[in-house]
Amino acid sequence: MIPFIKGLYHDFDSRVLRMINILNSATYHPNIQKSFVPNTIGYLEDLRDVLQQKISSGDLDIESIAFNNMSEYNELNEFFQTIEAARFEVITKYNGPEIYFHHKIARIYDEIQHLSVPPLLATISNSDNYFWVHPVFEVIGLPFGEENNLLNLPDLYHEIGHLIFKQYPEIVKNEIWPAVEQYFHDQINQSYDEKTSDHYVPFFNSKRKRWDESWIEEFGCDMIGTYLCGPAFAYSNMKMAAINDGSKDVYSDSYSHPSDESRMRAVFFMLEKTGHKGASDQIKASWDDFINHTNYTKHPDYKYIYPDDLLRKLADVVYGYCQDIDLASYSDQVQKHTNPISKIVNDAWQEILSNPHTFERYQQEQIKKIQESFISD
Amino acid sequence: MSETTLITKRYNDMASFASKVNKSVIVFKKKSLLEDDENKIKYPKLNVSVNELELAKKNLRESLQELDKVAATTERSNVFTGEPESSALQTLVLKNETDRNEIDSILHSLDEGQVLTRTNFVTLDKIISILDNERNLLFKKMKMMH
Numbered sequence: 001m002i003p004f005i006k007g008l009y010h011d012f013d014s015r016v017l018r019m020i021n022i023l024n025s026a027t028y029h030p031n032i033q034k035s036f037v038p039n040t041i042g043y044l045e046d047l048r049d050v051l052q053q054k055i056s057s058g059d060l061d062i063e064s065i066a067f068n069n070m071s072e073y074n075e076l077n078e079f080f081q082t083i084e085a086a087r088f089e090v091i092t093k094y095n096g097p098e099i100y101f102h103h104k105i106a107r108i109y110d111e112i113q114h115l116s117v118p119p120l121l122a123t124i125s126n127s128d129n130y131f132w133v134h135p136v137f138e139v140i141g142l143p144f145g146e147e148n149n150l151l152n153l154p155d156l157y158h159e160i161g162h163l164i165f166k167q168y169p170e171i172v173k174n175e176i177w178p179a180v181e182q183y184f185h186d187q188i189n190q191s192y193d194e195k196t197s198d199h200y201v202p203f204f205n206s207k208r209k210r211w212d213e214s215w216i217e218e219f220g221c222d223m224i225g226t227y228l229c230g231p232a233f234a235y236s237n238m239k240m241a242a243i244n245d246g247s248k249d250v251y252s253d254s255y256s257h258p259s260d261e262s263r264m265r266a267v268f269f270m271l272e273k274t275g276h277k278g279a280s281d282q283i284k285a286s287w288d289d290f291i292n293h294t295n296y297t298k299h300p301d302y303k304y305i306y307p308d309d310l311l312r313k314l315a316d317v318v319y320g321y322c323q324d325i326d327l328a329s330y331s332d333q334v335q336k337h338t339n340p341i342s343k344i345v346n347d348a349w350q351e352i353l354s355n356p357h358t359f360e361r362y363q364q365e366q367i368k369k370i371q372e373s374f375i376s377d
Numbered sequence: 378m379s380e381t382t383l384i385t386k387r388y389n390d391m392a393s394f395a396s397k398v399n400k401s402v403i404v405f406k407k408k409s410l411l412e413d414d415e416n417k418i419k420y421p422k423l424n425v426s427v428n429e430l431e432l433a434k435k436n437l438r439e440s441l442q443e444l445d446k447v448a449a450t451t452e453r454s455n456v457f458t459g460e461p462e463s464s465a466l467q468t469l470v471l472k473n474e475t476d477r478n479e480i481d482s483i484l485h486s487l488d489e490g491q492v493l494t495r496t497n498f499v500t501l502d503k504i505i506s507i508l509d510n511e512r513n514l515l516f517k518k519m520k521m522m523h
Contacts, residue, residue, distance in 0.1 A: 058422030059403065064410065067502055068403045071509050075396055078516045085520070132382045162382060214383060256383040 005069055006060045012073065013051045016080060019088060020044045029094050031102045036120055040087040047080060086137045090122040097123045097147040103374035104341065105140075108160070111340040112228050113328040119163060121156075123147070133159045150348040150363050153341070154236035157229040161221030168325070172220050175317045176310075180216070183310055184208040200301075207305050215258045219266045219311065223318040226270040230330030231279035232346040234267045238287055249296035253305070261291070262306035269308075269315035274329050344370065388515040395508035398440045402501045404433035405493050412492060438487050441480055444504070466507050476500060 023041050027033065054060065060069055090098075101121035109118045119138040123146055131152070132141045140159050146152065165172070184204050191200035226233040241250055241260035250260040257263075264287055271280035322329070333340040344366055352359045408425045410416040417423060444466070479500040486493055493501075 058420060059407075062407070062410070062420055062423070064498075065403050065406050068399050068406070068505065071399045071505055072396070072403075074509060074513065075392055075399075078392070078513070081516075081520070132385070134382075134385055159382070 001066050002061060002063065005066055005073070006055075008073055009051060009055055009060060009069075012077065012080070013048065013055065016044055016048045016051065019084070020048070023088070023091065028091055029099065031099060032091060032094055032120070036087070037091055040083065040091060043083050043087070047076065047083070050076065082137075085124075086134050086139050090120065090124060090139060093122070093124070097142075097145075100147045100371065100374075101142065104370065105156075107373070108156070108341050111328065111333045111337050111342065112157075112160075113326055114160070114164070116163070116167065131155045131159050133162050138163065148364070148367065150345055150366060151239070151352065152236060153345045154225055154229045154233040155240070157233065157342070158221045158225035160228070161224035162217070164224060164325070164327075165217055165220060168321075172314075172317055172321050173216055175321075176216060176314050177212070179313050180208065180211050180310060183307065184211075187304060203301060204304070210253065210255060210258075214256050215253075216314070218257055219263065219314055220318050222263050222266050223270040223315055224322060224327075226267045227274055227319065227322045227329050228327065228333075229342045230274070230346055231271060231276055231283060232342070232349045234264070234271060234280070234283045234287075235349045237264060237267055238283065238290065242290065250291060250294070251296055251298050251302055258306060259302075262311065265306070265308065266311045266315065269312050270319065273315050273319050275331060341370070384515055384519045388512065388519050391508070391512045391515055394440065394443070395505065395512050397436045398501070398508060399505050401433040401437035401440070402498070402505060404429050405437070405501075406498060409492055409498075434487055438484065441484055444480070466504075466511060476503070 020041055023037055023044075028037050054069075054072070059065060098121065101123075102118075105118040105121055109116070119133065119140050121140045121142055123142050123144050131143075133139070134141070140156070142156075184207070187204050188197070188201055191197045191204070222233070222237065229236075237260075241264065253259045253262075258266075264284075268280045268284055271277070271283075328336065330342050330346075334343050348359075348363060348366060351362050355362070404425055407423060408430060410420070410423060411425060479496065483493065483497050483500065486497065
């Protein structure tokens with residue numbers, strides 16, 4: 001067992017060194033050569049320090065910690081594989097789409113007045129999972145070919161929301177949580193009064209936990225996305241709800257996600273808050289129509305999970321948060337930049353709804369104009 | 378947040394927690410070996426500094442007290458009903474009275490500065506093994522999604 005584990009560690013060390021050498025021996029695109037590549041090498045060198053320290057410490061000779069050494073090996077190996085997938089592959093496959101998104105995200109960050117360094121966008125996502133952000137490595141994964149689309153871009157503003165949340169993780173939560181807690185506390189008390197606590201106490205505790213652990217952030221990022229991208233965010237969200245894979249309906253939730261129906265309401269509250277009541281009413285009518293044409297059934301307890309009062313209050317909190325950190329709302333962007341990316345996306349949604357037959361040509365023309373704007377910068 | 382984003386976040390939290398427990402246990406096992414002079418000859422590099430021991434004590438104590446919280450995040454949804462299900466951490470450790478008592482005994486030993494026993498280490502390795510599985514499960518999910 002001991003020679004086997006020692007062999008694994010030495011082999012691992014060689015693999016890490018090999019990856020460092022590959023990265024050091026090539027010159028990559030200037031967009032990533034300056035920081036993304038050196039930072040990746042930095043992660044690998046840190047990993048190598050851990051491995052070398054482990055190898056030279058003598059710990060690998062001790063039988064009674066062999067199990068623990070294997071546990072540590074597995075954890076480090078997973079970290080290495082994550083670097084490989086989220087950074088090394090991004091570097092080696094960095095090409096046209098990534099260069100396009102590099103300029104695009106820089107333009108978006110400038111337009112929304114977000115002062116952080118923009119994340120790296122890479123078309124490495126499994127399309128089933130759409131846009132995702134790696135919270136540690138600050139990489140946003142996009143589906144292959146996404147550089148040819150405009151209609152999904154509002155989702156990018158949602159992912160930017162997660163990075164904004166990560167910077168100031170507790171501000172929104174601390175403001176909204178007392179209201180969430182009070183609401184579920186009252187519901188639980190009422191269930192005791194009405195002698196329905198056997199059913200409702202576990203139900204409310206489970207939903208409160210989900211609000212706590214992921215739904216506040218999820219709703220919050222939808223609302224930041226709406227604040228930044230305006231009505232297009234509602235259309236994009238509606239599209240996501242409509243093309244769900246059939247395993248869930250608009251009323252079902254998961255550990256990570258509140259229901260699509262509640263997310264749409266959250267978006268409508270933020271649209272109203274940011275002065276887009278007309279657009280909100282119009283999209284809401286369309287959404288209601290969509291729901292009426294589906295056969296989704298609403299559980300009688302559904303009405304207790306996402307009350308309007310909580311969502312409205314959350315919209316107030318998120319709006320105040322965006323204002324406090326000086327993020328430019330959709331309207332602010334249009335006023336200052338005339339044709340920001342967020343407006344191009346809103347116009348694209350109007351175009352597909354009005355002229356679907358000619359939309360593809362329109363879309364490619366708009367993407368070409370965006371590309372030309374990078375050259376003129 | 379896509380499901381991928383959330384799984385990645387949960388993976389990172391779990392990896393960090395499991396690593397903290399494992400590293401602390403390594404320190405305590407080495408400390409326990411140092412009680413026997415023969416081991417100092419067998420493993421000439423064997424050594425545990427006061428700082429290492431203090432940090433391991435603090436981390437292990439905090440981690441054992443946080444196990445309930447971690448177990449709550451390992452809850453999974455039943456694929457058919459969508460209802461939450463208990464994870465291995467919940468059923469094998471936290472709802473098992475013997476393991477519960479053993480965790481309390483370890484916490485007591487840490488507070489009293491006593492050397493951890495072989496039985497203590499069996500329980501701790503069991504916890505690490507379960508945390509490893511949870512972490513690896515999240516890693517596989519994460520890889521499948523990327």
